[in-house]
Amino acid sequence: MTAYKDLSKDELKALKKELTRKFEEVKAKGLKLDMSRGKPSTEQLNLSMGMMDVLTSSSDLVCEEGVDCRNYGVLDGIREAKQLLADMMEVPKDNIVIFGNSSLNVMYDTVARSMIHGVMGSTPWCKLDKVKFLCPVPGYDRHFAITEHFGIEMINVPMTPTGPDMDMIEKLVSSDPAIKGIWCVPKYSNPQGITYSDETVHRFAKLNPAAEDFRIYWDNAYGIHHLYEDKQDYLIEILMECKKEGHPDMVYKFSSTSKISFPGSGIAAIAASDANLAEIREQMKIQTIGHDKLNQLRHARYFKNIHGMVEHMKKHAASMRPKFDTVLASLEKELGGLEIGSWLAPRGGYFISFDSLDGCAKAIVAKAKEAGLIMTNAGATYPYGKDPHDSNIRIAPSYPTLDEIKRAMEVFTLSVKLVSVEKLLAQVK
């Protein structure tokens, strides 16, 4: 393979002609493909169908603490659900509070509470002139949407293969008291699939924030979402590390079963220090009488324990693995050596992140759309939807079938090539 940058103007012109012809052929097929969201496939949903039969009219619906799960009572989660999610999140059962179906909602509520009531006695953020969050980029668009919604200024922090740039984080967090938080997806990150290294986690736990109400928003969305049995990332547990470093209150950890059981009908949880949870419960008891305990019971009885959940995740992995492998093989085969894009091969999570030549991402996504393939909007992985290099594109291979992915990747790689050639042609004299 010759790198595109080493081609002459005439060669690029010829290549463009050839790629355009191929693109028109593909476009003529009138495809309708979607690789835009991290949505489980129907095959994956079917894996949890047993859950629909766990609770029936002849079931005993009393939970371990003796409460009838059909009635009011138990504010912060039934014991068996706490145990299951605590094991999933690798924290003690007493450091967890169970919520409704959405961890995003828990994160939203956490920011909202800080805005209105402050954090453990600090000034409510809505009374401050300026509140800032650090945002490792590329990252998760829905995180950025929350902070933007609350008028919080977002500062980009570049990701590296071991996690976000810790030098930059340490410097900013220790010097600017307006910085109140940082969004992290520490394992199989969205969209790159990077897991923070041991050193990164240690440096997080050792942060000395200028703001007493600074918190790490640790969204461990893909904690047990491995792709391979033999190649798995390990992430150091952050609550314990923060405790060891004398900063037990510095982190909120979020997770849910949305991509384990059913998206939208799972259960979410927050894990944090005793002091943080005491404050959270104070709000919670005003906000609700309690979350859906029948669904908590359904989850606890279906998975039985963390081992059951881990075994269940192997089935998800078996369904996801060939999809990821197909995307990676296609990228390698079609784009390898051309030096018009780069990507990482993640060991888990829901995404593959692709970086095009600078200034090409928007055009590539538009091109793919022309041929019937919907990708996540270019820029979505950055705060305010603004990718300064216009280069990052998130590939979400979970929902389509293997066959659809093959066709989608044909469109995608063709779009990358065509836009790259056009870009290079515009640059040569």
Next chain:
Amino acid sequence: MTAYKDLSKDELKALKKELTRKFEEVKAKGLKLDMSRGKPSTEQLNLSMGMMDVLTSSSDLVCEEGVDCRNYGVLDGIREAKQLLADMMEVPKDNIVIFGNSSLNVMYDTVARSMIHGVMGSTPWCKLDKVKFLCPVPGYDRHFAITEHFGIEMINVPMTPTGPDMDMIEKLVSSDPAIKGIWCVPKYSNPQGITYSDETVHRFAKLNPAAEDFRIYWDNAYGIHHLYEDKQDYLIEILMECKKEGHPDMVYKFSSTSKISFPGSGIAAIAASDANLAEIREQMKIQTIGHDKLNQLRHARYFKNIHGMVEHMKKHAASMRPKFDTVLASLEKELGGLEIGSWLAPRGGYFISFDSLDGCAKAIVAKAKEAGLIMTNAGATYPYGKDPHDSNIRIAPSYPTLDEIKRAMEVFTLSVKLVSVEKLLAQVK
């Protein structure tokens, strides 16, 4: 029956002695009774057990709009759930948004949104020096807890047999721009069981608030929770009335199936104007990817339609009616004519409200507790827990069995008598 106030000092003394003897007898039984919360009984929970069998692993889990309810998608509720709750709330299907399991949570979020983002472009309440809510009293403690939590000043408005004092409300709302809302339980109110009269609803719809962001918080928690088939209250639908009066945006209406299906595992909704709902959806799409659609589908398929729900509520009524009748009969038999308390006979809802002689409620609740009966805290029905007359006590007969209610009412009426005699004795020379 001679009214206690007409008894001589000696007669009161003799009566006190006799009541004290009886009270000690009852106390010696070591009872453990609870009439404190509006919690459905086990018998009532059993009425909905069929709901546990509606969705199984062999069910088609695709909703009317063709979405797989197991997956992400559909932000504001599936069509069939919207139709069911719209009929329940007597509003068009398009004027409803479905939430999670708790209408209290929806109300909390509504206030929180107004605090941080304001209401349809108005100044966020957290930026104002003073925000006030009107609180018809006696009322629902959890409403007052929300406004207190957000530092909103609460102003008591006395209830009358036709609803809150509308003269006072009209005067306050039209003159004070700091008044941003009013908490209403318009049908079978908590705790008095009063339904707002036609005139009251019309006057609500005709309010001319000084604050453009004033909203009526219309918590129609007991809209179809009748006790009798032949005696039912009718409440005029407020959304339509406000629309007719040219104030379509002035009301948020809340409801849930918590006391229809399962408390904690029901579905909640808000009904409001298009403009209000557009703003609510703007927030909602930041806050969550969507609520539990499987539970929405479970409800829609179980009840089938509003007729199914109405028929279902007759079973609840059959279970509740004898309990209410027992409480009322006991009050009449033990306290009738004594002029030491008054009460209303509601036609629906979850409570009977008792008013003792001024300054006796706390002592009565404490006395009852001495003999093993837990009542709702005296004062709970007022903002800040402060009943200015110390006279209102909420009786919640739903949870105990009929037999327990009989014993509970013996303790309660005895406590009322004893405390009243002591009060009168302290007053006579």
